Amino acid sequence: MDIRKFKTSLYKEMSGMTKALGNPHRLEILDLLAQGPAAVEYVALNTNLSVANASQHLQVLKNAFLVESEKRGKYNYYKLANKQVFETWCALRRLGFIQNEEINKLFNDFRKKRKHLKTISTDDLVKKIKTDSVVVVDVRPEEEFKNGHIENALSFPLMELREKISELPKEKEIVAYCRGPLCMMADDAVEFLNQNGYSGSRLEKGYPDWSAGSLPIERDECNQRKEKGKTQGSIY
Template sequence: MQISMEKRKFKESVYSGISQLTKALSNPHRLEIIDLLAQGEKTVEVIAEEIGQSVANASQHLQVLKQARLVSTRRQGHYIFYNLANPDVFSAWQSLRSLSIRQIPDVKQVLNDFRHERNSLEAISIDELTEKLASDDLILVDVRPAEEYRMGHIPQAISVPVDQWDVQLDTLPLHKEVIAYCRGPFCVFADEAVARLRGKGYRAIRLEEGFPDWKGRGLPIAC
């Protein structure tokens, strides 16, 4: 009986610990923060603006993630920068993201509807991109914010952030294929860039995954 009790206590302790982690993930804003921090470290002010929350609310979400040891911090002067605690956090998010697309019809439907409206249902995988990178008939554009591009990007990619689209997108060589990528499958920048380019006669397509997925595969990155 004592051995059985010890086994039950062991299991309850283990699953209780895991449940604390899943509780930290059970909020859409905190999931978005993890997706955002996969691009690189950011301050609470930047995070708040990106997720459409007040600084106070963003800070509360970050504290929950920090208590669950999903994010870490570093201080530089008066600023605190948040980052994912380790690569396993992104791997967990990546698996959860893929599972949601496969298993939750509403998620897949919303994603498909959004891309259908922008004529960006077609995409290529990372494996297909690695084969295409050797071609001179290709332009790879990183449409994330410039700061994220500077922290790391796919080799050969040029930075074309949203606020530069009017200047840069329309001046790309029309005879070359354009592949746009951003933060990941739930990032809208690449879809919107592809829609804009196709509307102007470009052969444009988006990368299905984002830069963190490329980096997570251990492929070369540029800074």
């Protein structure tokens, strides 16, 4: 093979991977799978897709070597192929905010409607946790919480927050987090907390970013056995 054919073959293979990323549903699926392994049905439910459509998108990602699958009973579970896939998604997300004004406009316009929404950086949250001045709540669905969560965080799924809010102390700041900066569950939670007399703020990023930074995490005991051998700092 001459050099030109060699380079063309390499770039063709690379373009196949990037082509798989060129779909909004598949990007959302990657963001969801960054929370941990999920069945096709769960992916469909959380991306507002039919099971058949979600399965097709997952197959495209699998054929591009971006996700892997395994059989658990009668269900197919999918997960990101490795931490480099999550890092690539984060880099693409950063590039979008840097280069695309429309992304910033959409994001900022949404946030402006929530005038009292306070955000907190990862570094600041680490400091506040050390001084025991905050309560950290995970507002993702319980299944994602079990896959992994910030150490000592409490599970308060957004759909249950109204019923469980009285369990939270009003004398401390409540920091809510969710899947990441493009996920709005924490925004909804903070707005509800503030409306009910709590001092609420949202973590700027989400659980996958926290975990990827090798910060303290916990997992459900059953999932710990499944993930035995993985080091802290993995995205799961």
